[in-house]
Amino acid sequence: MSIDNTTIQDQDDNNTNTNKQLRKISHPPALRIIPPLNFCPVEKQLYRSGQPSIINQSFLNELNLKTIIWLASEEPSDDFLEYCNYNDINIEFIGMINEFEYDQQRLQNPWDSLTDSTIRKALQIIVQKKNYPILISCGMGRHRTGTVIGCLRRLQGWNLASVSEEYRRFTGARGGRILVELLIEGFDINSVEIDLEKAPDWLKVD
Template identity: 75%
Template structure:
């Protein structure tokens, strides 16, 4: 069967400039589960993308304060920021940013993740690699993932520089039995 295309009826145009609204996800953005996301710290260029997520909570894992425009965006959009793992502002001597990544920090983060009242929820840190990876790795263990799969997912986000063995050891040794959650508030994907 011959199909003739009326070239006059089908007018094509060239795209000469990008669209006015750009939808750009934050660095290392990825869905983790339904309405649970991970990324590096969002910036001003990510705001259109974040709007579409309708976030209720952002779990901030970095040891430093977020950028001012990020705080303003959250305030204007009624997004609750849960600061987990901030370094004590009053002790500047011998500050090791990894001191804030501990079993206590991870436990607090996971208990916030285990409450569906915080959803949609974004877990983030500066680059979305190690702190975020540690929390998501421990969440995967809580979900019953095997350690090889947990390590593979963690390494996928660390880039060419690779993962940190101390983070992987922390994920492996984390006691998932310390997590306390209200069964009525668990996300559906975490229920037995």
């Protein structure tokens, strides 16, 4: 029985191509690193964003977060809570309030749940380097987060024009809220207690 050498060669070529295809398929897909909505570095190891979702977890892993300051009045998603628990990340629930507090605060601050007291609590965490790296977050990463960042900038000695410009950069087409800017302007920065020996290196105050 004669065997056609051409047929054997064709079979070898097909096997080679199949093996190449298998090798290509065997490679895992590239890891997608996607930052959360409105993510931005604020200072060294200090970040801001909207609420992270599952697709942002690989990105968060790169930050090695120790603390997340949660400013929204509602609880974060279960996926986010599970991620923080699994990675031993401490969540500080600064903006969440009970029904009585909500009724009281609406009279003083109808646009949001943040008050001088909650802003001060957030800043007291930020001015202690033992809490770093830190992510400051709320639902969209705009107004509540922008309020705390604005007060931090005042603490750093920024002028109000620069503070407002940074705040409005994250508010999108809807624009900023004048009451937010008034709250930032009126916040008593001297009420924040700072121990410079325990503060992050970038924080310089008079």
